[in-house]
Amino acid sequence: MSDIPRREFVRSALAGGAALMLPGTLYNAGLFGRRGFSAQTDSHIEVLLDEPIGTIAPEVYGHFTEHLGGVIYDGVWVGEDSKVPNIGGIRKALVDALKRIRPSVIRWPGGCFADSYDWRDGVGPRENRPTRTNFWIDDPGFKNVDGGPALYDPNEFGTSEFEHFCRLVGAQPYLAVNVRTLPAQAFREWLEYCNAPAGKTTWSDVRETAGDKDPYDVRFWGVGNESWGCGGNFTPEEYVEEFRRFTTWSMPHYGLDLSYIASGPSGADTEWSRRMFEALRERNAIDSVWGLSVHHYSSAPGVGNHAVDYDEIGWYDLLERANRMERVITSNWAAIGPIDRQHHVKLVVDEWGAWHDNAPLEDPSHLFESQQTIRDALVTSLTLDIFHRHADKVGMANVAQLINCIHSLFLSHDDKFTVTPPYHVFDMYAAHQGGQSVRTLVSAPEVSWTSRNGEARELWGLSGSASVKDRELTLTVTNSSLAEPRECEVAVRGGAIKSVRATTLISDDVHAVNDFDHPDRVTPKTVDIQTTGPSLVHDFPPASVTKLAITLG
Ligand code: AHR
Numbered sequence: 001m002s003d004i005p006r007r008e009f010v011r012s013a014l015a016g017g018a019a020l021m022l023p024g025t026l027y028n029a030g031l032f033g034r035r036g037f038s039a040q041t042d043s044h045i046e047v048l049l050d051e052p053i054g055t056i057a058p059e060v061y062g063h064f065t066e067h068l069g070g071v072i073y074d075g076v077w078v079g080e081d082s083k084v085p086n087i088g089g090i091r092k093a094l095v096d097a098l099k100r101i102r103p104s105v106i107r108w109p110g111g112c113f114a115d116s117y118d119w120r121d122g123v124g125p126r127e128n129r130p131t132r133t134n135f136w137i138d139d140p141g142f143k144n145v146d147g148g149p150a151l152y153d154p155n156e157f158g159t160s161e162f163e164h165f166c167r168l169v170g171a172q173p174y175l176a177v178n179v180r181t182l183p184a185q186a187f188r189e190w191l192e193y194c195n196a197p198a199g200k201t202t203w204s205d206v207r208e209t210a211g212d213k214d215p216y217d218v219r220f221w222g223v224g225n226e227s228w229g230c231g232g233n234f235t236p237e238e239y240v241e242e243f244r245r246f247t248t249w250s251m252p253h254y255g256l257d258l259s260y261i262a263s264g265p266s267g268a269d270t271e272w273s274r275r276m277f278e279a280l281r282e283r284n285a286i287d288s289v290w291g292l293s294v295h296h297y298s299s300a301p302g303v304g305n306h307a308v309d310y311d312e313i314g315w316y317d318l319l320e321r322a323n324r325m326e327r328v329i330t331s332n333w334a335a336i337g338p339i340d341r342q343h344h345v346k347l348v349v350d351e352w353g354a355w356h357d358n359a360p361l362e363d364p365s366h367l368f369e370s371q372q373t374i375r376d377a378l379v380t381s382l383t384l385d386i387f388h389r390h391a392d393k394v395g396m397a398n399v400a401q402l403i404n405c406i407h408s409l410f411l412s413h414d415d416k417f418t419v420t421p422p423y424h425v426f427d428m429y430a431a432h433q434g435g436q437s438v439r440t441l442v443s444a445p446e447v448s449w450t451s452r453n454g455e456a457r458e459l460w461g462l463s464g465s466a467s468v469k470d471r472e473l474t475l476t477v478t479n480s481s482l483a484e485p486r487e488c489e490v491a492v493r494g495g496a497i498k499s500v501r502a503t504t505l506i507s508d509d510v511h512a513v514n515d516f517d518h519p520d521r522v523t524p525k526t527v528d529i530q531t532t533g534p535s536l537v538h539d540f541p542p543a544s545v546t547k548l549a550i551t552l553g
Pocket of ligand 1: 066110111112113225226351400401406
């Protein structure tokens with residue numbers, strides 16, 4: 001994937017006089033934007049209330065849970081007889097903390113696992129359910145693990161348990177359908193289990209034995225996962241054949257408007273997206289797609305990818321790779337635009353996060369688990385702000401994965417539990433959900449460094465996004481510099497500031513983590529700021545994430 005051509009982006013925008021017509025936030029590195037500012041600060045932010053981009057779909061604040069390592073077993077599911085406090089087998093501490101950040105949607109059961117999973121193994125009385133070999137069993141990360149639910153899935157956690165988890169936290173379910181190893185008929189029956197009216201079919205009767213007379217009304221269905229890879233090694237054209245088989249004619253809707261999410265590219269592989277959409281157009285099938293799934297993980301090269309003991313280069317390299325999300329979104333959008341001219345299909349970034357190469361923390365079966373630092377919190381804030389700036393394009397996003405895995409908001413083992421720094425960003429940013437994203441111009445000195453492979457690189461000094469809901473303006477800002485604070489004048493165009501509350505996430509040691517003994521090591525602080533009028537001056541500390549909750553007069 002190539003780098004984002006930031007300087008060119010700014011120059012061409014200015015040259016064309018089209019700066020204010022571009023989607024999202026424009027970063028001009030001091031080239032313009034000082035007009036109308038009163039303070040002599042090194043940075044400026046203009047929030048343009050009269051320039052809406054789109055509503056930030058609450059589904060952008062989605063999560064992802066896969067039967068992988070410690071995500072489900074020891075993470076979400078502890079079992080009804082566990083000494084770990086639980087609600088019907090689901091870890092209570094997780095339910096309580098997750099509810100607070102308003103999770104809009106949760107994706108399950110994978111990931112690569114989904115294309116090996118038979119949902120019928122996970123329904124009916126638990127004591128009758130079969131144990132199956134997990135998709136990930138041959139991963140080298142399991143070399144010190146001998147047995148257990150991460151290798152041999154007991155199917156204690158199935159569709160109804162997942163639905164109960166979603167209900168407990170107030171999220172919509174998003175199910176990933178097995179396209180690689182099951183026929184379309186199995187999908188049809190899964191739909192029936194979830195959505196058929198009570199007492200009408202054998203599968204809805206089985207659902208009732210789980211205590212659920214009423215249908216689950218599952219709306220979001222992913223048709224396969226990474227179908228170019230673990231989901232079947234399909235070509236885009238072959239995948240479209242499968243997609244058609246799985247979604248046309250015979251699928252019962254039970255009065256619901258089903259939203260099918262098609263398996264899309266890895267990152268900015270726009271060739272997959274373009275060919276897939278060409279094939280959909282040939283079959284007159286674009287309208288049957290609700291969302292195009294896109295995955296983007298960020299890893300810093302070399303030693304910089306250690307989750308905790310990274311160096312300065314590792315800090316910047318990772319943030320720069322997280323920022324490539326912008327390119328992933330704009331390039332895929334541009335690739336499908338000439339085919340889906342009305343932009344009927346939205347992008348669904350249903351896997352994203354920083355993927356470090358560390359060993360699990362306490363339990364060796366927690367495959368891909370790593371600690372999270374303030375650096376991962378900044379990956380979170382940069383990414384969510386990108387989604388807001390492209391609110392017109394992104395219909396859903398799911399951070400990967402919820403607990404005990406890649407970019408996790410939670411870590412647990414037995415009865416131990418903590419939230420991580422990225423959790424706090426989700427908490428701070430929850431106010432953006434459902435808000436109207438408005439164009440925001442940022443001007444700040446750039447951050448420069450030499451990357452691990454010796455290239456001169458630059459990052460935007462400050463970045464962020466803004467949204468408005470009921471006269472409440474939420475402005476979120478990341479200062480990516482490890483060393484430089486930014487003094488910034490924030491001007492609200494088209495409105496007046498009545499009151500401001502600032503919440504800042506910062507860490508006195510950028511390598512610090514929240515662990516089971518110190519769960520509050522990295523937590524945000526909130527203060528009220530006394531200011532009124534059209535603008536305010538705020539100091540953004542280095543390596544920080546800030547939310548300014550501004551009540552408009
Ligand atoms: O999240 C881990 C894996 O990464 C998922 O199973 C797969 O979809 C992706 O490659």
